Amino acid sequence: MGLIENIKSFSIIENLSAEKNGLFQSFLANGFPTIKQEDWKYTSLKKIVANDFSVEGNGVTVSEEDIKKYSLGLQHKIVFCGGNLISKPSIDGVSISAFSEFESQNKDAISVLNSSLAKKGFTIKIAKNTVVENPIEILFFTSTKQDNFVQYRNNIDVGENSQIKFVERIQNLSDSKCFVNHFTQINIGKNAKVEYNKIQDNNENAILIDNMNLYQQQDSSVIVNTLIFGGAFTRNNLNFEQNGSNCDSNMNGISILDNNQFADNHTFMDHKQPHCRSNEMYKGIYLGDSKGVFNGKIMVRPDAQKIDAFQSNNNLLLSENATIDSKPQLEIYADDVKCSHGCTIGQLDDDALFYMRSRGIREKEAKAVLTYAFASEAVNNFTIAEVKKLAQKRIAEKLHVDLDFNL
Amino acid sequence: MISIKNLKAGIEDNLILKGINLEVKAGEVHAIMGPNGSGKSTLACVIAGKEDYQVQEGTIDFEGEDLLELSPEERAHIGVFLSFQYPVEIPGISVSNFIKTSINERRKAKELDPIPAPELLKMMREKMELLNIKKGYLSRNMNEGFSGGEKKRNEIFQMAMLEPKLAILDETDSGLDIDTLRIVANGVNKIKTKDNAIIVITHYQRLLDYIVPDFVHVLHNGRIIKSGSKELAHELEEKGYDWITKEADKKWA
Numbered sequence: 001m002g003l004i005e006n007i008k009s010f011s012i013i014e015n016l017s018a019e020k021n022g023l024f025q026s027f028l029a030n031g032f033p034t035i036k037q038e039d040w041k042y043t044s045l046k047k048i049v050a051n052d053f054s055v056e057g058n059g060v061t062v063s064e065e066d067i068k069k070y071s072l073g074l075q076h077k078i079v080f081c082g083g084n085l086i087s088k089p090s091i092d093g094v095s096i097s098a099f100s101e102f103e104s105q106n107k108d109a110i111s112v113l114n115s116s117l118a119k120k121g122f123t124i125k126i127a128k129n130t131v132v133e134n135p136i137e138i139l140f141f142t143s144t145k146q147d148n149f150v151q152y153r154n155n156i157d158v159g160e161n162s163q164i165k166f167v168e169r170i171q172n173l174s175d176s177k178c179f180v181n182h183f184t185q186i187n188i189g190k191n192a193k194v195e196y197n198k199i200q201d202n203n204e205n206a207i208l209i210d211n212m213n214l215y216q217q218q219d220s221s222v223i224v225n226t227l228i229f230g231g232a233f234t235r236n237n238l239n240f241e242q243n244g245s246n247c248d249s250n251m252n253g254i255s256i257l258d259n260n261q262f263a264d265n266h267t268f269m270d271h272k273q274p275h276c277r278s279n280e281m282y283k284g285i286y287l288g289d290s291k292g293v294f295n296g297k298i299m300v301r302p303d304a305q306k307i308d309a310f311q312s313n314n315n316l317l318l319s320e321n322a323t324i325d326s327k328p329q330l331e332i333y334a335d336d337v338k339c340s341h342g343c344t345i346g347q348l349d350d351d352a353l354f355y356m357r358s359r360g361i362r363e364k365e366a367k368a369v370l371t372y373a374f375a376s377e378a379v380n381n382f383t384i385a386e387v388k389k390l391a392q393k394r395i396a397e398k399l400h401v402d403l404d405f406n407l
Numbered sequence: 408m409i410s411i412k413n414l415k416a417g418i419e420d421n422l423i424l425k426g427i428n429l430e431v432k433a434g435e436v437h438a439i440m441g442p443n444g445s446g447k448s449t450l451a452c453v454i455a456g457k458e459d460y461q462v463q464e465g466t467i468d469f470e471g472e473d474l475l476e477l478s479p480e481e482r483a484h485i486g487v488f489l490s491f492q493y494p495v496e497i498p499g500i501s502v503s504n505f506i507k508t509s510i511n512e513r514r515k516a517k518e519l520d521p522i523p524a525p526e527l528l529k530m531m532r533e534k535m536e537l538l539n540i541k542k543g544y545l546s547r548n549m550n551e552g553f554s555g556g557e558k559k560r561n562e563i564f565q566m567a568m569l570e571p572k573l574a575i576l577d578e579t580d581s582g583l584d585i586d587t588l589r590i591v592a593n594g595v596n597k598i599k600t601k602d603n604a605i606i607v608i609t610h611y612q613r614l615l616d617y618i619v620p621d622f623v624h625v626l627h628n629g630r631i632i633k634s635g636s637k638e639l640a641h642e643l644e645e646k647g648y649d650w651i652t653k654e655a656d657k658k659w660a
Contacts, residue, residue, distance in 0.1 A: 355495040358455045359509040359565060360483035360516070369508060373499025403508070 003049040003149060003179075004031055010055035011117060023116035033109050042293045042325040043235055043264045048207055053149040053179055056120075058082060062141040062173065070171045072199075072386040076136040082143070083120030083150055093130030093162070097123045102155045104185055108237075110209050114183040118151035121183075128159030128189060135165035135195075135384050142180065143173035151181040160189040160217075167387060169199040172206045179207040186212070190244065191219040197387050201230040201394065204259070211237040218244025218273070225382055226265065226282075228255035229394040234263040240278065241270045242304075252381045253282035254391060256398045257290035257322075264293035269311070271304040274334075280311040283378045285371055286322035287398065297329040298339060305334050311341040316348070316374050318367075368399040376405075408433050408604050409454075409474075409573055414465035416453045422463065423449045425629035431573070434601040438615055438640060439608045441626035442648050447608045448492055450626070451577040455489035456482050469573070483509075484516040486572030486603075490562040490579050497549040502561065503531065505549045506568050513569070534567040538594040555582030563594045570598075575606045580614035592617030612644035627652045630659070 011024055032049045033040040059082035067079060076089035078096060088096045099121040104111060122138065142150060158164060172178040188194050200208065208231055214222055228234055240249045255263050269278045284292045294313045315324045328341040348370050356366035372379075372395055382388040392405040414427040423446045431437050441447050453460050454467065456479035467474040474482060497505070511521045531545065538560055550558050559579050566574050576595070580588055595618050599605060607618055615623075615637065623639040624631045627648070632655040633639065 349495070352495045352497050354455075354457050354479060355491060355497070356505075356509075357479035358457075358483055358489050358491075359505075359569065360480050360513040361509050362480045362512060362516075363478070365508070365512060366480075369500060369505075370497070373497055376499035 001052050003051060003053050004028075006053060006055050007113070007117070007149070014117065016116065020116050023112055027109055027113045027116060030109055039108070039266065039295070043262075048179065048233060051147055051177060051179075053147045053177070054144065055149050056083070056151070057144040057146060057148040059141075059143040059148075059174070062086075062143070066141060066171075066173060067139065070169060071137055071139060072167060072390060074137040074167065074386060075134045078122060078136060078138045080120075080122070080138075080140045080152075082141070083152060085122065089136065091132055091136075093127040094132060094164070095125045099123060099153055100155070102185065104183070104213065106211065106213065110181060111183060111211050114151050114153055114181050114211070118153035118181070118183065120150070121152040121154040123154070124156045126156070126158045126162045126164055128161055130159060130162040130164075132162075132164045135167055138166055138168040140168075140170040140180075141173055142170070142178045144176055144178070145174065147177040147179075149179045149181070152183065154184040156184070156186040158186065158188045158192045158194050161191045162189065163193040165195040165197070165384060167197040167199060167384065170202060170206070170208060172203050175205060177205045177207065180209070182208060182210040184210075184212045186214045188214060188216045188220045188222055190217045192217075193221045195223040195225070195383060197225045197382070197384065198227065198236070199387070199390065200226065200228040200234055200263075203230060204232050206231040207233040209235045209237075211239075213239045214241065214249070216240065216242050216244065216247045216249065219246045220244070221248040223250040223252070223381075223383070225387065226251070226253040227387070227391055228253070228257065228263045229398065231263070232261060235266070236264065237266045237268070239268045239270070242273050242276045245273045245275045247273070247276040249276070249278040250381070251280040251282070252378045254285075254375050254378045255283070255292060256285040256287070256375070256395055257292060258287040258398055259289060261290045262292075265295070267296045269296075269298045269309065271298070271300045271307045271309060274303065274305045274307070276304065276307055278307075278309045281378050281381070282313045283375045284313070284315040284324055285318065285375060285395075286315065286324060287318045289319075289321045291322070292324040294324070294326040294343075295329070296327075296341070297331070298341070300332040300334050300337050300339065302333040305336045307334065307337040307339065309337070309339040313343045314374070315345045316371060317345060318348070318371070364399075365401050365403060368396065368401040368403055369405075371395070371399060372405045408470060410468040412466045412468075414450075414453065414462065414467065416449065416460050416462045416465075418460060423460075423629055424453065426465070427629070427631060429624065429631065431604045431606060433572075433604055435622065436599070436605045436607065436618060436620045438620035438623045438637075439606060439626050440610065440623060440640060440643060442652065445626045446629045447626050448577055451489055451575045451606075451608055454575060455479055455487060480512070481516075483569070484513050488566050488569055488571030488574045490559075490566060490574065490576045492577040492581065494550050494558040494562055496551045496553075498551045500549045501546050502549055503545040506531070506565060509565070509569060530568065534564055537567060537597055538564050539590050540564060556584065556587040559583055559591055560587065563591050567594065567598050571603065573604050573606070575608065577608045578610065579607070580609055580611065588614065589617060612640045615640045625651055627655055628659070630655070
C-alpha cells in the first residue's frame with residue numbers, strides 16, 4: 001500500500017476531532033503535491049509516496065553512544081527518541097516541553113497534513129529579557145525496523161529582548177527508510193535575537209520535508225543556517241515574515257551533495273513592514289549524480305518602504321551528471337526599496353587550479369581548497385564554532401581530502 | 408640545474424615554441440627578453456607544467472628528472488617555482504592558509520609532518536620583513552583586491568617561503584612602480600644563493616638593473632635568437648629588438 005492509504009488507516013485509529021478531520025480531508029482532496037504544481041516542479045515525491053511506509057511506527061531506544069556520535073557536544077541538549085522527549089536541559093527563563101497544539105497558516109498539502117495529524121515535537125517558550133549564552137542542541141532520533149513516516153510539529157516563542165541559538169539534527173539510526181515531515185514555527189518578540197542551525201546530515205535512507213515559519217516582531221534579528229550534507233531527499237521550505245519595522249532576516253545555506261542525493265531549498269522572504277533588511281546566501285556544491293533545486297522568493301508588500309533585500313544562490317557543478325535548477329523570484333510592490341539577487345552556476349576555475357598546483361598543492365587538494373573557498377562566504381557566517389567545524393569536516397570528507405580548511 | 412633541449416610546444420595546432428635550447432646552472436641568473444608574443448610566457452608555463460600546452464618535441468631535464476613527465480605539483484615539490492605574470496585571485500583563502508597548505512603539501516610529498524605553527528609564523532615574519540610587507544596582509548584573501556604591486560610582492564613572498572631551486576619570474580616587473588620594483592628586486596636578491604637559480608622574463612632592462620643577470624637571451628618567434636651577457640640587455644634597451652629579429656626572420660623564413 002502507498003503512503004496515503006497508510007495515513008488514512010492511521011487517521012481512523014487516531015479518532016480526529018471535527019476540526020482536525022476537516023484539515024485532514026482537505027489534505028486528502030489533493031493528496032501529496034506533484035510536479036504539476038509550480039512549487040514542486042523539479043521535486044518529485046511520486047516514488048517516495050509509493051512506498052509502503054508505516055505511520056508513526058515505534059522505534060527502539062537510543063544509546064548514549066548514539067547521542068554522543070551525532071551531537072556536536074554542546075552543553076544543552078534536547079533529545080527525542082521516536083518523537084518522544086527523553087531529555088532536556090534546565091535553563092533559567094526557558095521552558096521546554098513536548099508537543100502542544102498550535103495553529104499555523106500554511107495552506108500547502110504537506111503542512112496541512114502535519115497540522116491535522118502530528119502530535120510529536122517540542123514546545124519551547126523563552127521568557128522575555130532572557131539571554132541564553134550557550135546554544136541548545138535539539139536531536140531527533142528515529143529508528144524502526146520497517147520503513148516509517150513520522151511527523152514532528154514544533155513551536156518556539158521567543159520573548160521580547162531575549163537571545164537564543166539552536167542547532168537541530170534529525171538522525172535515522174536504522175537501515176529502513178525514514179520519511180520525516182517536520183514543521184517548526186517560531187514567533188520572535190520585539191528586539192529578540194534568534195539563530196537556528198539545521199544540520200541535515202542524515203543517512204542515505206532519510207527523506208525529509210522541513211517547513212519552518214518565522215514571524216518577526218520589530219527590531220528582531222534572525223539567522224537560519226541550513227547545512228545539507230546527508231539524506232537521500234531533502235526539501236526545505238523556509239518562510240520569513242517581518243511584522244514590524246527594523247527587522248533583520250538572514251539565511252545562509254550550504255549543500256554538498258554526492259551520489260544520488262537530492263536537495264531542494266525553497267525560501268520565502270515576506271517584507272511586510274518598512275525599514276527592514278534581509279540577506280540570503282545559498283551555496284550549492286554538487287558531485288556525482290546529485291541534484292539540487294533552489295527557489296528563492298522575495299516579496300516586498302506595498303507598505304514596506306526602505307527595504308534592503310539581497311539574495312544570492314551560487315552553485316558549483318563538480319561532475320558531468322550533477323544538476324541544479326535555480327529560480328530567484330522578486331515581487332516588489334513598494335517603490336523605495338533596494339533589492340538585488342544573483343544566481344551563478346559554474347565549475348572550478350582552471351587558472352586558479354593551475355596556480356595552486358604550481359605551488360605544490362596536489363590536484364585533488366587544490367580542487368577541495370577551491371571548493372571550500374567557494375563555500376566559505378556562507379561558512380564564515382556560522383557563529384557557533386562547532387557548526388563551522390562540522391561544515392569544514394564534512395566538506396573535506398565529501399571531497400575525500402585530509403585538510404582542515406582552518407583558514 | 409635545468410637543461411632544455413629542442414623544446415617544441417604549443418596549443419593545439421599552433422606551435423609557439425619552435426626549438427628552445429637553454430641551460431641554467433645553480434647560482435646563475437638568466438634573463439629572457441623579447442617582444443610581445445615571442446613565447447616567453449609559454450616557456451614559463453611549459454616549465455611549470457600548464458596542461459593547456461602540448462609538448463611536441465624536446466626534453467626538459469631538471470636535476471636528473473624528466474620534468475615533462477611530472478605534474479605541476481610534483482614539479483613544485485622538487486623545487487620549480489613560477490611567479491605568475493597575472494597572479495590569480497582566490498577569494499575565501501587567506502594568504503597565510505594558502506602558504507601553509509602549499510608548504511605542508513610539499514612536506515607531505517616528502518613524507519614529513521606538517522610544519523609546526525610557531526616555526527611557520529617565525530618564517531613568515533622574517534620573509535615579510537624582507538619584502539616590507541605589513542602584518543594585516545596575511546589574513547587577507549589570496550590576491551583578492553590586491554593592487555598590481557601587492558600581487559607581485561605576494562608572489563615573491565611565496566617564493567621566499569617555498570625556497571625553490573629554480574624560480575621563473577614571469578614579468579614580475581610589469582605593473583610595478585619604481586619603489587615597489589626595488590623592494591621586490593631586493594627581496595629576490597636576498598633569496599638568491601649559490602645553490603638556486605633564477606630565470607627572469609622581462610620586456611625591459613629596468614628590472615635587470617636590480618636583478619643582475621649572468622646571461623641574457625632574446626626570444627623571438629619561439630626561438631632563442633641571441634644570447635649574451637648583461638650588456639646585451641643594455642643594447643636592446645637602446646636599439647630595440649628590430650636589428651636582431653629582422654636577421655632572425657631572414658634566417659628562419
